[in-house]
Amino acid sequence: MSESEVPLNRPVPHSTHGFEIAEPLTRTTPQPSHAGRSLGPGFDLSLYLVTGRDLLPHGKSYLASLEEALRGGVTVVQVREKSVDTAEFLEIARDTVSLCAGYDVPVIINDRVDIALASGAAGAHLGQTDMPFAIARKLLPPSAIVGVSCATPEQARRAVEDGADYVGLGAVYATSTKDVSAPGRVCGIAGVRAMLSVLEGTGVKAVAIGGIKSTNLLRTLHGCASPTGHTLDGVAVVSDIVASPEPQAAARRLVQAFRAWAAAASRGPTAFLVTPEQKARYTPEAIAAAAAALVDTVRRVRPLVHQITNNVVKTQSANVTLALGGSPIMAEAEAEQADLARMPGGLLINFGTIDALDGMLAAGSHANQNGKPVVFDPVGVGATSFRRATAAKLLDAWQPTVIKGNAAEIGELADSNEVKAQGVDSLGGFANASGVVRSLARNHRCIVLLSGPIDYLSDGSTVIRMSNGHELLGQITGAGCVLGTTISTFCGAASMATSSISEGALVQGDMLLATAAGTLALTIAAQRAASREEVRGPGTFLPALIDELAMLTPEIILRMARIEVELE
Ligand SMILES: Nc1ncnc2c1ncn2[C@@H]1O[C@H](COP(=O)(O)OP(=O)(O)OP(=O)(O)O)[C@@H](O)[C@H]1O
Numbered sequence: 001m002s003e004s005e006v007p008l009n010r011p012v013p014h015s016t017h018g019f020e021i022a023e024p025l026t027r028t029t030p031q032p033s034h035a036g037r038s039l040g041p042g043f044d045l046s047l048y049l050v051t052g053r054d055l056l057p058h059g060k061s062y063l064a065s066l067e068e069a070l071r072g073g074v075t076v077v078q079v080r081e082k083s084v085d086t087a088e089f090l091e092i093a094r095d096t097v098s099l100c101a102g103y104d105v106p107v108i109i110n111d112r113v114d115i116a117l118a119s120g121a122a123g124a125h126l127g128q129t130d131m132p133f134a135i136a137r138k139l140l141p142p143s144a145i146v147g148v149s150c151a152t153p154e155q156a157r158r159a160v161e162d163g164a165d166y167v168g169l170g171a172v173y174a175t176s177t178k179d180v181s182a183p184g185r186v187c188g189i190a191g192v193r194a195m196l197s198v199l200e201g202t203g204v205k206a207v208a209i210g211g212i213k214s215t216n217l218l219r220t221l222h223g224c225a226s227p228t229g230h231t232l233d234g235v236a237v238v239s240d241i242v243a244s245p246e247p248q249a250a251a252r253r254l255v256q257a258f259r260a261w262a263a264a265a266s267r268g269p270t271a272f273l274v275t276p277e278q279k280a281r282y283t284p285e286a287i288a289a290a291a292a293a294l295v296d297t298v299r300r301v302r303p304l305v306h307q308i309t310n311n312v313v314k315t316q317s318a319n320v321t322l323a324l325g326g327s328p329i330m331a332e333a334e335a336e337q338a339d340l341a342r343m344p345g346g347l348l349i350n351f352g353t354i355d356a357l358d359g360m361l362a363a364g365s366h367a368n369q370n371g372k373p374v375v376f377d378p379v380g381v382g383a384t385s386f387r388r389a390t391a392a393k394l395l396d397a398w399q400p401t402v403i404k405g406n407a408a409e410i411g412e413l414a415d416s417n418e419v420k421a422q423g424v425d426s427l428g429g430f431a432n433a434s435g436v437v438r439s440l441a442r443n444h445r446c447i448v449l450l451s452g453p454i455d456y457l458s459d460g461s462t463v464i465r466m467s468n469g470h471e472l473l474g475q476i477t478g479a480g481c482v483l484g485t486t487i488s489t490f491c492g493a494a495s496m497a498t499s500s501i502s503e504g505a506l507v508q509g510d511m512l513l514a515t516a517a518g519t520l521a522l523t524i525a526a527q528r529a530a531s532r533e534e535v536r537g538p539g540t541f542l543p544a545l546i547d548e549l550a551m552l553t554p555e556i557i558l559r560m561a562r563i564e565v566e567l568e
């Protein structure tokens with residue numbers, strides 16, 4: 001069976017979850033006996049539907065919507081009712097159990113252990129302020145599934161100690177289906193990632209919850225994985241299914257995307273799922289050859305390079321894009337981001353001067369939705385607390401494909417104070433630069449480039465060291481910023497030109513090679529510009545650099561590239 005052929009739920013004659021039901025959909029027949037339940041550790045959390053009757057579209061009944069969702073491939077149903085009396089809750093729970101039994105899908109009851117018992121559901125889900133776990137466990141039969149909502153690593157640790165079968169981690173995003181306005185209720189992608197690290201090796205399963213939709217699913221799954229590649233077992237969804245006039249199609253979209261991603265994620269611990277064949281291509285010669293070929297690819301596919309960048313470098317960044325053969329557009333308004341993201345190419349978000357934060361937030365999210373590579377340049381991130389907070393906010397809103405920065409910027413994101421900063425400039429370097437880029441790449445599930453006299457590049461496994469460049473690059477403003485431009489130009493072109501589609505990946509194409517190519521293009525052009533007779537200092541260097549970028553050929557890259565590779 002191919003990855004895209006997902007077996008969808010079909011009604012089954014007998015349930016293995018909860019009790020057996022003679023006649024599905026009758027609410028008088030259930031016998032609340034828990035004997036014979038065979039849930040064990042094998043229950044499938046892939047698509048965990050949380051009900052919300054208030055969200056149903058006009059004219060759609062609860063059970064009709066639920067049955068469509070089950071046909072679409074929902075694997076667990078949680079009945080959540082916040083404002084009904086006990087009799088009505090029990091009736092809804094029983095109806096749900098009856099219907100789901102016909103699809104062999106377990107039902108979990110939110111908060112109410114008594115309703116779980118009385119309805120013959122498979123288990124109960126507890127919030128942090130609901131009945132204490134130990135009491136619920138004692139009241140429920142031993143085979144019952146008991147899940148717990150967690151928003152902090154401490155809560156996740158306690159759920160493991162208590163013996164939870166699974167945890168619901170979130171809220172990932174602010175959502176209208178639950179009041180998460182209290183401080184700490186939205187834990188974000190980084191919060192889920194920290195909790196998944198706690199669960200590693202415990203056998204406790206996890207779903208993420210809170211604002212997850214088909215549009216942010218891949219980005220959520222990709223970003224939540226722990227640095228060692230421990231991933232979510234599923235996602236909990238409310239409105240994307242319940243509020244849909246077509247819940248079957250909505251559920252199918254979600255479960256297919258989840259399974260494609262899970263299949264890809266199971267292949268390796270790093271974000272870019274590098275196959276052994278691909279890794280074999282990471283020799284200095286092969287990297288130079290790939291970079292050389294991409295010089296022509298950029299000119300052939302002419303990627304649109306959408307840049308939200310700082311006021312200091314806008315014109316030189318647009319000129320650098322043109323010189324390489326790309327097509328620049330500097331567009332910052334939030335309202336235009338959805339349209340721009342639909343056009344193939346690359347996106348650069350450089351926050352050297354932060355005056356378009358809403359545009360930056362929207363641009364990256366839309367790029368993620370459309371499979372466009374996103375290059376993030378956190379200029380001067382350690383300089384102010386506003387920049388630090390903004391970087392965290394952006395990295396929670398979208399998944400970068402590449403993070404690039406100088407030693408001070410990379411050090412700040414890596415929580416290291418080994419390198420000092422002065423505004424946007426870096427003073428010094430790391431003793432173990434390879435270790436820093438490798439670990440930051442694993443933490444953020446992206447490519448990381450550390451720029452400087454030697455550029456270090458990693459996907460979390462391989463480290464590529466490139467020692468082209470010229471000291472004049474350190475004497476003009478925005479050399480690092482235009483490096484972001486060349487990288488987004490090459491990443492955009494590589495994603496447009498790739499022929500092999502890797503299912504479940506957020507971006508198509510080899511972004512490690514594309515980032516190496518963007519770096520080599522700038523640094524090799526800089527060496528050639530610096531050696532020109534008319535270049536006498538930084539003032540004459542910048543126009544010569546733009547000329548050399550325009551004159552770059554694959555042969556020049558092949559001849560001049562200085563690359564070393566450290567395979568892990
Ligand atoms: N002394 C040097 N020798 C060779 N190359 C250099 C040197 N200094 C910088 N570079 C190159 O310049 C490019 C920009 O890197 P750098 O670390 O200077 O960026 P930055 O500090 O972010 O710059 P800015 O803040 O001005 O944008 C990199 O590709 C790097 O290889």
Ligand SMILES: Cc1ncsc1CCO
Binds near residue numbers: 477
């Ligand atoms: C000087 C400067 N200040 C904010 S952005 C920028 C460009 C180089 O990073």
